[in-house]
Amino acid sequence: MSDLLGTFGQGWPRLLLYPGGLSAVLAALLLARVRGIRQMEPLTAPRLIDLLPPLSAIALLPLAPAAAFAYSLDLLTAVTLLLWPELRRAAAERCDPNQLAAQYLPTFLAALALVSAAGTFELSGLLRWPPSPMRQAAFLLGAGAWIVAIPRLAPPQPHLAAACSALGLMLVGILPLSAAINTITVAPAWLSVAAAMAIALAGIAASCRLPVQWGYGWAIAALVATSGVLLDSG
Amino acid sequence: MRSLPSNHVPYRLAGAIAALSGSGMLLRIQRQPFTTLQGFIVIDGLSCLVLITAGLLMFTMPAHWRRLGQLAALGIAILSGHLAGIAMGLLVTLIVSERWRERGAGLALAAGYGLIGWLASSWHVNASGDGLNSLSFILLLAGTAIAAGILDLTTSKRGPFEPLATLAGIAAVLRLFSVGSWNLGWQLAMLLVGGMLAISTAWRAATATEPLETEEWLQRSLSGLALTATGCASPAGVAAAGLLLLQLTFRRLAQPTAGTAAWAGWLLAGAVPGTLGFVAFWSASAAAMAAGVPVLAIVVWATALLCMLAASRHMQGPGRWSSAASALAGLVLGLAAPALARWLLRPLSDHLQGGLTPYGTIEPWGWAGLLALDSGARTVATAPGLALSALMGLFGALVWLISRWRGWV
Incomplete structure (x- = not known):
């Protein structure tokens, strides 16, 4: 138990300033504004x-x-936490499961591509650029499919919980992107995160304007790359 | 408070005796299984888990003489170190069920174990590995899938979920690890059948309109997930199956369809990290990932999300003390998952070790939560339940203070 208290004591900047706390709330409000929520x-x-x-x-x-x-998170726990406001909304509004399945399918395919390429559910695994070209392709296509799917996974809602949910999903998507940027440049880590964030924001903005089929297209491409990874490792 | 009808007392008493004796025996077998009467009685981690869950399940079913017979027969099957005892126990457990499907499943399970004994050089469980054969496995798989309700998917008329029959089926396939190791084809068959059962029943649960129907499909889905986890044939898979059986038991004890407060309903749905339900879903998915099957891991997680959605759609009615108590017990067990892993799950997987592959273990992560490790002891998934709950509590207090200060709430 003392380990736990010690970790919280040493990690307070992470919890209160960055990436959680103040910066998370400000970034979530900014993202909500970009997505058209004024109030x-x-x-x-x-x-x-x-x-x-x-x-x-x-x-x-x-x-x-x-x-x-x-105490780091894995993809399963992180996604469950991030989707909490959406799950509550889906339960309260009795959303049609068929419609939800259509919304979530590209995200599951993207997650499959990411974890197949990384070989782990750990989020820190998404920061490691995979060695083989097939895994690299699955990694990048998975990240792209993940980001493109966000607008349909977490539709804009005028409250802070939904805004944080969308931000968190976007930040999960930028982990593999920042790994790719780190590999091709020698930029400082914070700069690669900022660049990945800019790419992800552009991707989200573009996917809002593109037809739904684009999301499925990305997801299918990621699935094809994943099957390559699975055959490669088999 | 309503008093218990007098004719219910023997059934509840039998359940309490089974659950308490299972817990008591667990203390005795922490290091190694207890064997007596020249190997005819074997008490191991699986025996204790089945006795505890079967005993608790007795509190969730209407009183009937069949239940006492099922409990006694299941007790004999799970404590027997002789294949004939296992076969007879399983046969009687399912033959006294109400429906012909479960009776057929009982015949299949008994035939499966009987055939192993017939072909093996010994009828003792630990010395009968040479009798394992594909026909026996198919009989056991078919019997378990039928007991868990796979035939209900094919018909429009849904039958009641029989928890003791399902538990007997899952225990039968878990006990097979005591006999010997599985080949890859058997594992694949178990993963396919379990995965198909889990996701189909989860979809039925999510699309059902009646709360009772949803609950029954949900419980079948948990059984399907337990079979899928068993198919991983690893210590992680066995531990996950144990956790899923516990979650199934707590959902039945809570009976959320009879009325539950919203907070208790959410805790029971498995959507809150740190609860028993979440830990059970997480461990099933982590076991698949640790076994090197990411496709299955994602399918299991999709099934878990469907189960969470289905459970959260039917929270209704006034809160009841049994639902609240079960939800709180599930929260306590989920937060105490590291202790549960050391005390209950480790004996379960250690005593079945002979038939398991090394592809994945679930280990305590200090006091903070659980870790899933692959065959190379690399971390593949983390569930810091207690750490996460403490963090959310900290954030909650902080946000509440700021909100009160700013006058938002």
Whole structure:
């Protein structure tokens, strides 16, 4: 238990300043504005509870140049935390499961490409550029499919929890992108994260204007690359 | 508080005795299985898990003489070190079920173990590995899948979910690891059948309109996930199957369809990291990843999300104490997952080690949560349940303070 308290004590900048806390809230508001949300709903107690899981997930993402944190997340836990506001909305509004499946399918295919290429569910595994060309292709196509799928996975909602959810999903997508940038340039880590963020923002903005089929196109390309990875490793 | 009808007392008492004796025996077999009567009685981690879950499940079913018979027969099957005892126990457990499907499943399970004993040089479980054969495996797989409700997918008329029959089926395939190791074809068949059962029933649960129907499909999906995890044939898969059986038991104890408070419903849905449900879903997916099957890991996670969605769509009615108590117990067990892994899951996988592959283990991560390791001892998944709960508590307190200060709430 003392380990846990010690980790929180040493990791307070990560939790309160970057990537969680203040910077996460500001970036989420900025992203919401980019996605066309001008006015946020006032915070209420249920909204505050909805805010905690995505905020916690963002705080634990392995983003440079934040200090290392002993208790890292994997993709499963991070995505479950980030999708908490959407799950609550889907349950409350009794969303059609067929429609949800159509929205989520590209994301599952993207996740499959990413974890197949990385060989692990750990988020830090998404920061390691894979060695073989087939895995590199699956990695990049998976990241692209992930980012393109975000607008349909977390549609714009006028509250902070949904904004943090969308931000967190985007930040998961930039992990492989920053790994790619780090490999081809010698830029400092923070610069590669910023560049990856700019690419992801452009990708999200573009995918909002493109037909839904584009998302499926990316996902199918990622799936083809994944099958190459699986055959390669088999 | 309503008093228990007097005719229910023997059933509840039998359940309590089974659960308590399972827990008590667990203390005795932490290091190695307990064997007595020249190997006719073997008590290991699997015996204790099955006794605990079967005992608790007795509290969730209407009182009937069949249940006592099923519990006694399942107890004999799971404590027997002799293949004839296992076959007879499984046969009686399922033959006293209400439906013909479960009775057929019982015949298949008994025939499977009987055939192994017939072909082996010994009828003792630990010395019968040379009797393992594909026909026996097919019989056992078919029996388990039928007991878990695979035939209900093919008909429009849905039958009731029989938890003791399902538990007997899953215990039968887990016990097969005591006999010997599986070949890759058997593993693949188990993964396919379990995965198909899990995702089909999860979809039925998510699209069902009646709460009771949703709940029954959900429980079948948990059983399917337990079979899928078993198909990984690794210590991680066995541990995941154990956790899924516990989650199934707690959902039945909670009976959320009879009414549950929203907070308890969410805790029981498995959508909150740190709860037993989440740990069970996570461990099944992590076991598949550790076994080097990322496609299966993602399918399992999609199934888990469908189960979470299905469970969260039917939270209704007034909160009941049994639902709240089960939800809180699930939260405590989820947060105490490292202790659960050391105390319950490690004996379970250690005692079946002879038939398992080294492709994946689930280990405690200090006090913070659980880790899944692959065959090279590399971390493939992490679930820091306690650390995450502490972090969310910290954020919650901070956000609440700021909100009160700014007058937002």
